[in-house]
Amino acid sequence: MAGEPTTQQHTAHDGEQIREDVVAAALGTLDLDAKARLLAGKDMWALPALPGIGLKSLVFSDGPIGVRGTRWTADDPSIALPSPTALAATWDPELARRAGRLLAQEARRKAVHVLLAPTVNLHRTPLGGRHFEAYSEDPYLTGVIGAGYVGGVQEGGVGTTVKHFVANDAETDRFTVNNTIGARPLRELYLAPFEAIVENAHPWGIMCAYNSVNGTTMSEHRYLQNEVLRGEWGFDGAIVSDWMAARSTRGAVEGGLDIAMPGPQTVYGEALAGAVRSGEVEEALVDEAVRNVLRLAARVGALDGAPAVVPEAHLPAAIDGQDLAREIARRAFVLVRNEGGALPIDVSRTRKVALLGAAARDARVLGGGSATVFPEHVVTPLDGLAAALPADMLTYSVGADPSDELGVADKGFELRAVCRDADGNVIGEGSLPNGQVQWIGDDLPAGVTHETLHSVEVIGTCTPRDSGEHAFGTRGLGEFALTVGGETLFDGFHGPTEGADPFESFFGAPTERGRVHLTAGESVSVSLRHVVAKDTGAPMPAVMFSLTHLAPRLDEDELIARAVEAARDADTAVVVVATTDRVESEGFDRKDLALPGRQDDLVRAVAAVNPRTVVVVNSGSPVEMPWREEVAAVLLSWFPGQEGGAALAEVLLGAQEPGGRLPTTWPAALADVPVTQVTPVDGELPYQEGVFIGYRAWDRSGAVPAYPFGHGLGYTTWEYGPAVLDGTTVTVRVRNTGTRAGREVVQAYVAPTADTVERPARWLAAFASVAAEPGEEVEVTLVLPRRTFEVWDEGAGAWEFVEGPYEVRVGRSLTDVRSVVRWEGPR
Template sequence: MAGEPTTQNTRDEQLREDVVSAALGKLDLDAKARLLAGQDMWSIPALPEIGLKSLVFSDGPIGVRGVRWTADDPSIALPSPTALAATWDPELARRAGRLLAQEARRKDVHVLLAPTVNLHRSPLGGRHFECYSEDPYLTGEIGSGYVNGVQDGGVGTTVKHFVGNDAETDRFTVNNLIDPRPLRELYLAPFEAIVENAHPWGIMCAYNSVNGTTMSEHRYLQNEVLRGEWGFDGAIVSDWMAARSTKGDIEGGLDVAMPGPQTVYGEALAGAVRAGEVEESVVDEAVRNVLRLAARVGILDGAPAVVTELPAEIDGQAVAREVAHRAIVLVRNEGDVLPLASSGTVALSGAAARDARVLGGGSATVFPERIVSPLDGLTEALPAGALTYSIGADPSDELMVADKGFELRAICRDENGETVGEGSLPNGQVQWIGNDLPEGVTYDNLHTIEITGTFTPRETGEHIFGTRGLGQFTLAVGGETFYDDFHGPREGADPFESFFGAPEERGRTHLTEGRPVTVSLTHTVQKNTGSPLTAVMFSLSHLSPQRDADELIAEAVEAARGADTAVVVVATTDRVESEGFDRTDLALPGRQNDLVRAVAAVNPRTVVIVNSGSPVEMPWREEVSAILLTWFPGQEGGAALADVLLGAQEPGGRLPTTWPVSFSDVPVTQVTPVDGELPYTEGVFIGYRAWEKAGTAPAYSFGHGLGYTTWSYESVTVSGTTATVRLTNTGTRPGREVVQAYVAPAADTVERPARWLAAFAGVTAEPGETVEVTLALPRRTFEIWDEPANGWKLIEGSYELQVGRSIADRRVSATLEV
């Protein structure tokens, strides 16, 4: 397996290097330059003259979409990265990675564009759900497990986004100003740990600049730190459209400029070499890195792949369900209301209970074969007649991509109106990039695309239809034309506005439940836009009738009044958490807070399920009996939730990030640049480090999470930098505990946090059983980055090792000298 060196592995590694060198020697300048440039959206070209097949990339991190945006080839959808980190289990992350490698091989994908290991600097970050944690050590441990798992299956990873892509606002142009200490101790730390512990075959560079230099050209961070200090020997791939300078990028350490065919490499790079602007030896080193990646994944003739014996086949649904229940964090359980008795009645409410949000928006999107909602999971688990359901409150009053009730296909026509091809659609969104087009369709012969089909309403009333995207649109519903006009871009918009932008309302009509109507949205393809992508991206949007919010809440209250337990599901939406933009607050959208409070007022046994990828305000948290955080739980989320609610499984999660009482309490909030710059003025104080410095109590602290049993911490002993913790399961059920060790300096001559995570480990025990766990404390725990010396400096002295259940619940301690 990958990551397990043997004599044979060493021989194979040398053989791979020999084959790579021989292949490099056969290539002329044009072939070398072509190899470093994407040939389309997802691949770089094959070079048959050296036995090289085309290398294929695909988006992750919770699934493997493949090279087409379609549900025709479904993907397993695992829980969000925040959920995976909430398991605090690197071995489970490794198993998840092996599953994704299996999925990648099934889809002929060689390299997964994952994991995302940027930090939770601020909860406003739009891709917060796609990152693991606010803590660099936890992020590095989970990320290492994930990378090892994917590469165990012979598939490469590109750890991203190197470095400082911690928010989405102006992400293409922002200059993040990060001092050396926080850059090294926080933001670079997960990448360094993963390079050391998992030997990733790829890194993806970020869009943003760091301290004045855009990352694709950052010679110091990419060549001197990543390759030089850390010894990284894989390929550095640009984030899509991040590469902007031929000379700057190649000399700054960027190996592959994606996507293609229009890139700053290829012909432009060969021309720069011939003009004497770039040394060919620099190009050779980049080609060597790419050929090494190809050899490792087994697509370079004569070079042995790193993995020849694949892991045993994995049941994807089972792993998705396991990760989901292991990630669920029980943050409150007053009166032990959970687990529920299987014989009681349950009143379920919340629009997200029926239409579950299982993944975050943006490039992380995949299309699973099935989705188990909370309503589905509880219907399956509870006896007939025990469950009632009410909408209660809908988190969204905005148009969304047409989905439930729509049966759609895409018809492609040329300039003469003749059909040149058709394609199926999983929903109302068309996203065809490069060669990702229906059979028979080319970008040259494509003139218009018509999304056409039927819509069968689930509710009677006024339905709203709209569009998302740029260009000419004609929208008709039931034969009536709602819109026929051109929609242009906003000034200074994100290049992916067609994908991430807000939909526009185009018309309203009264429809009857169960009675289908025809729908048609025709889009004229804009060409010669100057974009490096040949892409078609637009959507048909829809919003169901908006019933009176007070009536909906009243219905849920009435159902809850007569039930043994009320379960309310609250959620965010794609317009709250997604790639492409940052959040503006932490409030739950719509009337969901009102719903929770109204239900809790009539049923003392109210359980709230929070379906979000990142923190939200919960102003009612002390008015309800129990709160479960499910994150974005993946395709099996509803089944896992039922397992936890009814006690078949323990809620295994612990918080990987701090949850505030109120946004006003959050210590680090600035994500919007001023004059193009975003200073990280907080230094090394983000996450719990910043909370403790501010002296403000959050709603739920880093590491917090309850289970269905109780634990007594007996002792901790230290020998050198190894700690042994003894604890007992004092409850009545078997359980798993995450033992967390924090280090606090007795005195400080330098500015450091009050304490920080040094080690953790999971342990299981039967009721009454006493167990021991050993924790190794890495040397880096006691070091800081000393910029004047340009190196790591050990801070000697006395430290208190504080061990417990979270950073705020430390049970036993011991002193150690460094």
């Protein structure tokens, strides 16, 4: 009969009830110490196992573009997908779902139960250092893409922790900053993606942020975590702290925090059991947290007797990670300018292509910080074009290097780590993919313990690509001895900077220790010995330092001159420009939006001699492009993942279309950006702009960006018919009027025409991605959610429906409107 539950619904409900019964039974057998212990990490990445109730150790791992696993090493490589800004640029939640399924597949391969992703904080300002790890400036687009991603991961039987709840929108003083936010912007902007994902994807976990909101640190925010997240929205998963975010025992457990990570030194465990015994904390609160953790374990299949939400037999079909990484990359590339049909490059009419820029050879495929993974291989733009073009058609020249700072020793280095005890005896060795050592908790080479480890020596060879003066240095804290080719460059101690973010010492600027003249192709020995600091007060022992290096700085004018000559002799010049990990990374915010080094000079010089200059911008977030009107084409590649170079060749040569649309407004200059505040004053960062961020703020300020939200060109053209409105459903027919197949992102924006409430001029309400062959017409249906027409009434503490009239503007971007229909309000 109509309306009766299906067999599948019955099965899902039965499984849920069984899980709840098993959780309740397991909880009833645990004593206080076991319960308190379960809520605290046993190490960096895992919770303790409790064999007595059949509970396996729950393992967490960083995302969001790959699954690192419990060891920060290339010994167990990870698929590296494009950055979250790239995924959002596809405007395709189903593609995000497929990305999630792949990451679940990777997580299972690495015995990981819970992925620490996705990041759904907003692009409040382009100066946010972790901008690349979040999706968009728009809460609706963020929520839709995030829900697709969460759904895909959990369809693969792996949990997610949607993060960072809430308002972790900048990196400066993120551990201590108090973000003061009005109730309207908090609800309408910053909470909105979390609410949408909880409603539409039912995540099994949420990660609370480091920062405070309106005076209360998020790990203790009873109102936002208990009353809003659990109460209003019905979230029934586990809340885990960001690593080292939990501040106090009573505050955390009363504020709704279930899991304090990492361990073993946390505010939970023995401290929590003691607080219950002293009467400071009610045991019922501990029970509720344990119930949430056991429910998470049951859902991922880590609790005996409880059926996993996704049984082994029902897991999705295997996905080819390299193929998906390449597909996402090309679907994410945003073609923002294409004059005179510069793209795609017609190989049949091309004699020579000049590829220019250091980033074309040494591509940056992912952002810095906890998002870092180690792919098995990386396809650079040079690799991709060299494979796709005849050998005599492609030339390459460095032109300009974006970095003048030392970076982690990588290209040309063969290194390993040798561990010694206090007597100098070797107690173990580990392989290193580069000069970075990051061993946290038990992540140590076989046979090595923190108790016996006294020093680590990064040792091996450097075979330089270029002759000249090479700079070597260190990054990290403590005692170092650096030797290159038998010459000691440094032997001493490097101390911390007062008040610095702990991440800054490891991900921040390295320190140069000396220079050595080397000859290209001739190997020299390299050694960096580090004495491991003990009793640092950290929640767990860790060994974190790097050998750093900078190749010879050749004369920049000469490099640009060589590139200009190569461009002059080519039919098309492709210039790849990029940011560096000192510009975009976790742990610090950006100071400006300028491309580092002399990359702007390179582009202008090349454009002056070649009218078919194509610029590929390899950055995770906006940069200034003062030359954008001087070049034929500009293609934004974001951080494109491990297959980025292969995808780039497909798009540049026309085998595939660039499918992306801007998920964030791209400014012409930082001076035009309406919201730029990231630095707290006296510990506070007021969100004074209210509900006006992103394109909402641009509309209000009247400033004109370089490229608007939603903008993106393809290799075909589209014609829109009139939009038709029926209730809150909009239909529009679009036709591919070009000569090749293409994909269009149809966007609907709502604009109030008679407003008694202060609101943005317009906002995204719905979108759909459609494909069509040449001449084909397709009908697109867009449903406008009720929330589109609601505002948060601060006085009533509730959502208020604001009746019309409105205009519903349908088109290709925020500003490229093709059809407008008037909406008078509900019938």
